Amino acid sequence: MKRIVSIILAAVMLCSTALVFTACGGSSSEKKELHMATNAFFEPYEYYKDKEIIGIDAEIAKAICDKLGYELVIDDMDFDAIITSVTSGKADFGMAGMTVTDERKKSVDFTDTYTTSTQVIIVPEKNSKVSKTDDLEKASIGVQLGTTGDIFVSDYKDAKIERFKKGADAVLALTKGKVDAVVIDKQPAEKFVKANEGIKILEEPFAEEEYAICLKKGSELTEKINGALKELKDDGTVQKIIDKYIGD
Numbered sequence: 631m632k633r634i635v636s637i638i639l640a641a642v643m644l645c646s647t648a649l650v651f652t653a654c655g656g657s658s659s660e661k662k663e664l665h666m667a668t669n670a671f672f673e674p675y676e677y678y679k680d681k682e683i684i685g686i687d688a689e690i691a692k693a694i695c696d697k698l699g700y701e702l703v704i705d706d707m708d709f710d711a712i713i714t715s716v717t718s719g720k721a722d723f724g725m726a727g728m729t730v731t732d733e734r735k736k737s738v739d740f741t742d743t744y745t746t747s748t749q750v751i752i753v754p755e756k757n758s759k760v761s762k763t764d765d766l767e768k769a770s771i772g773v774q775l776g777t778t779g780d781i782f783v784s785d786y787k788d789a790k791i792e793r794f795k796k797g798a799d800a801v802l803a804l805t806k807g808k809v810d811a812v813v814i815d816k817q818p819a820e821k822f823v824k825a826n827e828g829i830k831i832l833e834e835p836f837a838e839e840e841y842a843i844c845l846k847k848g849s850e851l852t853e854k855i856n857g858a859l860k861e862l863k864d865d866g867t868v869q870k871i872i873d874k875y876i877g878d
């Protein structure tokens with residue numbers, strides 16, 4: 631009898647210890663952090679300066695988190711991993727100069743847009759095989775894997791498409807003559823052209839695109855972020871951040 635009682639007692643003690651632990655664990659995991667999934671090789675939207683990730687998206691995200699009372703944590707990954715990170719709940723939202731597309735809307739929700747962009751073509755300054763959009767049809771084209779640039783050129787059946795993990799790697803291939811052109815978003819393209827000799831952007835732009843933040847389908851954060859974003863647009867903060875990195 632005594633033995634049974636002590637076994638029961640021990641069990642009760644174990645349970646209560648476990649309960650205390652769960653409670654403690656619960657409170658520590660309630661730290662108010664929001665994880666942003668991004669690919670930090672996309673200047674001026676997100677890029678490293680020393681060890682810190684800065685840029686338009688990083689600053690807008692910080693301003694949103696400040697408004698909502700969260701601490702922003704930026705998780706850097708390949709661009710094509712961002713949506714999975716969001717749908718699996720590893721990251722709370724994705725922000726990466728990400729274009730709103732119908733295809734992506736099948737797996738994530740998007741907030742209201744915060745800016746627009748276009749896809750452009752970067753080519754060698756001299757002796758370029760590509761001098762207009764139609765020339766892409768038979769060219770070798772460098773793109774960043776899983777981006778709208780990739781999706782766009784994938785329609786060209788006779789083109790040879792080289793998919794890179796980073797936009798910078800596609801541009802490097804262009805400067806080495808390994809591809810004829812690179813299709814990428816306008817602002818990063820301008821940064822790449824500035825940083826590399828002998829390449830230029832073709833005048834003819836592609837489709838207009840809208841950038842927005844993506845979240846897990848049905849996330850209650852979407853509405854909150856939209857509220858904060860609206861305030862930040864209305865009071866000029868978003869524009870101020872964009873101007874800081876892009877100028878006029």
Ligand code: GLN
Nearest residue numbers: 672726727728729777778
């Ligand atoms: N805007 C493009 C897209 O959404 C590229 C984004 C990026 O490379 N970070 O696909």
